[in-house]
Amino acid sequence: MTTSVAKGTGKHMQIILNGEKREVPGQSTLEQIIIALGLEKATIAAECDGSIVDRDQYAGQVLSEGMRVELIRFVGGGAC
Amino acid sequence: MLTIAGRTFRSRLFVGTGKFQSAAVMRQTLEASGAEMVTVALRRVELDNPADAIMQALDRQRFFFLPNTSGARNADEALRLARLSRAAGGGNWLKLEVTPDPRTLLPDPVETLVACRRLVAEGFVVLPYINVDPVLALRLQDEGAAAVMPLAAPIGSNLGMLDAVQTAIIIEQARVPVVIDAGIGSPSQAAAAMEMGADAVLVNTAIAVAGDPLRMAAAFAQAVTAGRDAFLAGLPARETGAQASSPLTGISPARLDFLQ
Numbered sequence: 144m145t146t147s148v149a150k151g152t153g154k155h156m157q158i159i160l161n162g163e164k165r166e167v168p169g170q171s172t173l174e175q176i177i178i179a180l181g182l183e184k185a186t187i188a189a190e191c192d193g194s195i196v197d198r199d200q201y202a203g204q205v206l207s208e209g210m211r212v213e214l215i216r217f218v219g220g221g222a223c
Numbered sequence: 224m225l226t227i228a229g230r231t232f233r234s235r236l237f238v239g240t241g242k243f244q245s246a247a248v249m250r251q252t253l254e255a256s257g258a259e260m261v262t263v264a265l266r267r268v269e270l271d272n273p274a275d276a277i278m279q280a281l282d283r284q285r286f287f288f289l290p291n292t293s294g295a296r297n298a299d300e301a302l303r304l305a306r307l308s309r310a311a312g313g314g315n316w317l318k319l320e321v322t323p324d325p326r327t328l329l330p331d332p333v334e335t336l337v338a339c340r341r342l343v344a345e346g347f348v349v350l351p352y353i354n355v356d357p358v359l360a361l362r363l364q365d366e367g368a369a370a371v372m373p374l375a376a377p378i379g380s381n382l383g384m385l386d387a388v389q390t391a392i393i394i395e396q397a398r399v400p401v402v403i404d405a406g407i408g409s410p411s412q413a414a415a416a417m418e419m420g421a422d423a424v425l426v427n428t429a430i431a432v433a434g435d436p437l438r439m440a441a442a443f444a445q446a447v448t449a450g451r452d453a454f455l456a457g458l459p460a461r462e463t464g465a466q467a468s469s470p471l472t473g474i475s476p477a478r479l480d481f482l483q
Binding site for chain 2: 160161162163180182183185186187188189190195197198213214215216217218219220221
């Protein structure tokens, strides 16, 4: 499934967001993706190509074609 | 009061936050349990359902989060989850779980030891989930584990403590708190663990899937308190034969003569 998560103009690119292919506007930042999903920045963690991006760096993290982005959050859990 | 890594807890019942019907039931149940320490897991944001129910449902001032590394199959994955947990605002406490086999969900002792060493070096407060291995428990304490969490029985099995002999050795040797984790299916099982001298128990399934989770949470809270009090009071030694509790002295032989 390929869907757009961030509105914008101009050339689009494909990223792998939480394992799913997503079309996003070229030059999107991590922050724009997070805002487009309606996520609360304070309660998630993000990785780009396997490296954690600090919360205060979201706006400056420009995504690129094929980048693997992981957005992680806490869920209910006891063990395993 | 229970102290782990300098932090004190009044309640010795830790509660997992999985398997609840709803966030509202979870919150009410945790309040009924009196628990201060609650475990949480880390997962991908569901892109089609991005609401973060647990962070909205739980007051972090009231409930201390113990994020786990559930899903990790080796030390590297546990490290990755730990760093993500810290980045997500989960703090630096961690229930270290490394479970390579999804069928048994038993912890890998070698990878757990390696992960504990690396996590302690990165400043994490590590509470490793382990099998009932007294030698491993000591080795993890040598590596700086803040507590050890031996399982009672396989996770979700509700079987209660399967190896009380080895668990007793872990408790007897421990220099850090011992939290009995996984497989506790009833308040009596929790009480039995506390009577042995465990410092705390972690319960999730038995509370979350109960017909009345609030009532079950309260039952576990009472059981943990009762078991702890019994341990502190000092339990009597077990005997193989009968030991009269009524006095046997002062009985005149003549009183029994009517039987002759």
